[in-house]
Amino acid sequence: MNYFKKIIKYIIPYKKYGYLNILFNILYAFFSMLSFLVLMPMLDIIFNPKAPKITTKPSYEGITKIIDFFKNSVSYYINEFAGDDKSKALLMVVGLVIITFFLKNIFNYLAMYFITFLRNGVLRDIRNDLYQKTITLPISFFSEKRKGDMMARIGSDVLEVQGSFLSILEMIVREPLTIIFTIIAMIAISFKLTIFVFIFIPISGYIISIIGKSLKRKSDKVQKEQGYFLSLIEETLGGLKVIKGFTAEKEFQNKFNNSTNRFYHFSNTLLNRTNLASPVSEFLGIGVIAVLLWYGGQLVLVDRTLQAADFIAYMGLAYNILTPAKAISKASYGVKKGNAAAERILEILETENPLKDAPNAIDKKTFDNEIDIDNISFKYEDSYVLENFSLKVPKGKMVALVGQSGSGKSTIANLLTRFYDVNKGAILIDGINIKNITKQSLRKLEGLVTQDSILFNDSVKNNITLGIKGKSDEEIIEAAKIANAHEFIKNLPNGYNTNIGDSGNKLSGGQKQRLNIARAVLKNPPIMILDEATSALDTESEKLVQDALEKMMLNRTSIVIAHRLSTIQKADLIVVMQKGKIVEQGTHKELIAKKGMYKKLVDMQSLV
Structure with missing residues (x-):
């Protein structure tokens, strides 16, 4: 739970939805219990038609006789409404049952409705923070991390945490309250019978906890393996030409197959362990019900200390505990899985950035x-x-x-x-x-043109204006002309609005580099840093790019890192x-x- 405590801060902006969820969960739990109690008058009408009528309004005589007070009150109002007409009385009780179940389900829906805003809000905010952290961390951090692993953390790990938030709210509010309200009603009906529940529920809980002990560790393995094969996909797509050129398809296929095989085995173990929770909890619950049937039958048929209608309602209440008990066991598994995901998310969010701005850092506007x-x-x-x-x-x-x-x-x-x-x-x-x-x-203050032409899956215009606001079309075209890029851009299908594909793969190497130079020209910084900007180009492209670079560097402070010495003679x-x-x-x-x-x-x- 340590990791979840650190994630709790993401709930705070949505706390009103959390409070509304808790309110409607309380109402749901109360009406879940009440929906079984209202069956008791109907069962009395069916199984005990000769029971004496309640003609005087009952008075409350304390918590120990609350069930009798509830039954007598309902019977009194039924008698007031129906008189001697049994079918009318039965109709009223059926209507009361329908209304109770309707309200129970309405409150259930409202609880889920409001938790949706909290869950999706937390999902959005964690992803935004992870992305922000990703783009602010130094480049050195990513030399040690696989890209696919980062993608898995922002994608599936955050989803796991989001699902776990709902599990926690169910586990600490809705399901326990349902159990508490139900047990209170059961105690009010028969204290002796309820003793059995208190004996068997802790035993059931202990057995379920044994099953879930290794879940976090297994979940962590699944998430790490997913990060690895996503990274492998990213590397494969990025290096497809090299893989094909060196006929390394089989080697990469084997790597991927080995990863998915590991993922297959880890997932099987994890899911089988998780899936075991529901049948085990249900079987244990049925065991409790069987014991209650035996002992309750003794109280009804032999001791005659419990009425048949009350016993049937009691069994309904006892069974009503099974669903929330199963939900709690599933939620506890969800929390363990979510805890592993939260640990991986927090590893990124809590990474200290060694390249922070100094507390008294200045905004320098000029280079003099x-x-x-x-x-x-x-x-x-x-x-x-x-x-x-x-x-x-x-x-x-x-x-x-x-x-x-x-x-x-x-x-x-x-x-x-x-x-x-x-x-x-x-x-x-x-x-x-x-x-x-x-x-x-x-x-x-600095413009950067690197050997690798880094472009994005967007239009030519948006690639040139990357990070640069408020430039007119005329200024963009002028920058492209200085970079010797305008001629080929205007011949593209949609000119400056043409999408250039992933990493600019619709363009040649020289065209991509000239767009990079146009971007630097438009930025118009006082200091220009060129890191082997022409080393990857053919002779014709190099001449065009070199001419563009010379125009750009005119009267500007430039640091040129060069492999081709022809570019730096001046x-x-x-x-x-x-x-x-x-x-x-x-x-x-x-x-x-x-x-x-x-x-x-x-x-x-x-x-x-």
Whole structure:
């Protein structure tokens, strides 16, 4: 229950629906008991037609004689209404039974009606918070988590918790009250008979609890396995070309089959254990009923201390306990399953974000002087990727970072945008440590174009204006023209309103990258970070994209991470990196003249 206590805060905005649910559950429980008591006068009329009539209004003589008071009161009003006409009296009792059952079911519906708003509200709010947490957590968090597992938590785990909320409300209000009201009525009818109920119900509860002990653990296994195969589906769809190209279909099919087999076995164990609750509780309940039939029959036929009509009503009440008792056992299983799901949800919600804004962080609106990377060191896991790295980037200058793969170039881009934080040293903009600038205002100062063309299943226009509000169509078209994208966009079926498919798969690699550049142009930030923006393109696309990049970087501070050295010859400063350190720096001509590492890299790319 510890995890549910933490989820309780999601109920608070919907507490009025919870109170209404409790109110109507109380009324339901009361009328559930009353619906059996009103049968007693009818049974008296049928089985004891010669019983004396009640002609004087009965008076209340205390809780111990409440059943007699209830029966006599109903008999008095029946006599007042029907007189000597037995069929009329029977009709009135039948009408009373129908009204009681009608009210019982109306209150049941109203209780379920109001709980719906609470359940779905909690479902919506937890999902919203999970999604918000997902997009605010640092990128490093998701390098350790499978995407499918995150999808399972936001999808099925939240549904499990939602179902469990209803189970808890039933377990703590409706069903226990039904049992309590029913037992009170049973005690009022026959204290001796009710003793048997108190003996057998704890025994039944103990047996049911033994069955449910391992349920949470088994439920957790099911949910984790579901997260794994959802992740496998996501990876398969994302890498379908590679899977087919390397004829790895069988390998992935085996992985998926193994996962679904594990899910099959875990689910079978879980469902069979859950399904055992209902028949066990019903069998135990029938056992109690059988004992009551035997002992109650003795009281009616031998001892004659209990009337036949009262005994039949009593048996109805005893059976009425079975349904809520079964519901409680099912609800307790639901709670155990929901607790496992709540644990997985809270693992995400309670994850501490290491990249929080500092309490006194400022909103920086402008970039005025320089970027100062001051003696930084950084590691992703154990070994440092950058060590004692320093670099100054003056405003309006283009600085290029080159070097072999693994030299730490892209890490600089990740640190400048604060996707990660440095372990040592500091990165300053205009003399202010970026840790003291709000992440949102920092990233508004920066534009990012990556090697991977990240586009979304939406229109061209919405992809260009991502995160950018209030831009006119003319400004969007102008940005597309600067990015050399306008010509191909206007030839699309619906122009700027054309949907480009999942990850922009309806476009070529060069077209996708030009849309990325158009997005950066429209944002118009003072600092531009290009992370190998042309490395994945063919020669023709590279020329178009390179031309677009040069237009975009004009009079702008740019940090260019380049694999193709042809793209950075015009840079004001070229920094050559190796194993996280600077080994050379200077202009293209200066570095060629040095005949060092840069010259070797140029020669390898056959660049004159």
